[in-house]
Amino acid sequence: MGEDLRRLTEVDRLIHEPARLLIVTILASVASADFLFLQRETGLTKGNLSAHLSKLEEARYVKIEKTFKGKLPLTVCKLTAAGQKALTQYRQQLQDFMDKTA
Amino acid sequence: MEKNLSDVEQRVQRYWYADGIGELIGGGMFVLLGIYFALQEFLGQNSMVGGILQASLVLLMIGGTFVSRRLVNTLKTRLTYPRTGYVEYQVDERGTRGRRILAVILAFVVSGLTIAFARLFQFFDSIVAVTGVIVALILVVLRAKSSGLARFYILGAASLVLGFALSLSGLPNGYSLGLFYGLMGVCSLISGGLTLRRYLKENPLPAETENG
Numbered sequence: 196m197g198e199d200l201r202r203l204t205e206v207d208r209l210i211h212e213p214a215r216l217l218i219v220t221i222l223a224s225v226a227s228a229d230f231l232f233l234q235r236e237t238g239l240t241k242g243n244l245s246a247h248l249s250k251l252e253e254a255r256y257v258k259i260e261k262t263f264k265g266k267l268p269l270t271v272c273k274l275t276a277a278g279q280k281a282l283t284q285y286r287q288q289l290q291d292f293m294d295k296t297a
Numbered sequence: 298m299e300k301n302l303s304d305v306e307q308r309v310q311r312y313w314y315a316d317g318i319g320e321l322i323g324g325g326m327f328v329l330l331g332i333y334f335a336l337q338e339f340l341g342q343n344s345m346v347g348g349i350l351q352a353s354l355v356l357l358m359i360g361g362t363f364v365s366r367r368l369v370n371t372l373k374t375r376l377t378y379p380r381t382g383y384v385e386y387q388v389d390e391r392g393t394r395g396r397r398i399l400a401v402i403l404a405f406v407v408s409g410l411t412i413a414f415a416r417l418f419q420f421f422d423s424i425v426a427v428t429g430v431i432v433a434l435i436l437v438v439l440r441a442k443s444s445g446l447a448r449f450y451i452l453g454a455a456s457l458v459l460g461f462a463l464s465l466s467g468l469p470n471g472y473s474l475g476l477f478y479g480l481m482g483v484c485s486l487i488s489g490g491l492t493l494r495r496y497l498k499e500n501p502l503p504a505e506t507e508n509g
Contacts, residue, residue, distance in 0.1 A: 216302075217305065220302050220305050220306065221305060221309055223306075224305075224306040224309045224310065224387075225309055225384050225385060225386055225387060226385040226386060226387045226388075227384070227385045228309075228382065228383065228384045228385070229378070229382050229383040229384070230382075231378075231381065231382035231383070231503075232312075232381065232382025232383060232384055233382070234382070235381055235382055236305075236308070236309070236382075264374055264378055264383055265374045267374065267378060267379055267383075269378075269383055271383070271385075286302075
């Protein structure tokens with residue numbers, strides 16, 4: 196049990212934060228999504244979402260692009276391969292912990 | 298924040314159907330397909346126009362798919378993305394290959410079923426009944442199960458009922474098939490129209506259009 200608990204402390208804390216976990220999970224199930232969609236789905240304020248996205252971008256888990264869809268300006272976010280790997284690893288770690296403690 | 302991650306993923310997939318635009322365009326295509334089959338039956342295969350119509354079915358299907366995709370994208374860009382945001386979905390290569398294999402298997406099963414039905418039940422218009430089963434399967438397996446939306450189960454049930462009811466109607470093949478597609482198209486148009494009306498009501502255009 197001690198070993199399991201120690202492993203749990205090794206989870207990626209950047210993803211472990213609930214708001215960022217939600218953002219990363221949403222981005223993992225699509226090719227890309229814009230800021231407005233993420234804001235609506237997460238229920239975060241603009242400032243909060245910007246801050247979380249910046250942290251994810253700094254860690255190179257998320258790529259942010261300013262683009263246009265027709266005449267509509269968009270801030271499009273994509274999960275990078277590193278972000279996808281980190282999320283998969285995080286989910287696996289949690290699953291392993293749950294399996295061992297269940 | 299205590300949302301189940303799988304629920305989050307399913308809700309994101311469901312977003313594609315939130316505005317009903319796909320059903321509206323699909324319904325329109327079904328109505329046109331219904332008119333096509335009825336017109337073909339009316340003109341007869343021996344007439345020149347009927348022959349041209351029959352030969353051009355594949356072209357019409359490909360063209361219709363292309364036009365409907367463009368229409369869906371245009372309407373989503375104008376109505377949906379400014380209101381609730383833009384999402385680009387992943388194209389799963391393995392899933393696409395799997396669907397192609399499934400389509401080939403389905404085509405063989407359908408051909409076999411149609412021949413078997415035609416031999417077993419002379420009074421039974423097997424083509425429209427099998428069409429009803431296929432459309433219902435597509436609606437339930439590809440739409441309802443992945444999105445979890447009840448309206449696709451209702452449309453699937455309508456397809457089954459219409460398919461079997463029209464197969465017993467005694468109408469010529471082209472008219473029963475035309476009526477099937479026409480009525481399914483109307484059902485889809487109503488479902489899509491009501492969904493779009495509710496979506497627009499619940500999601501007014503934000504004052505500022507730029508996001509981020």
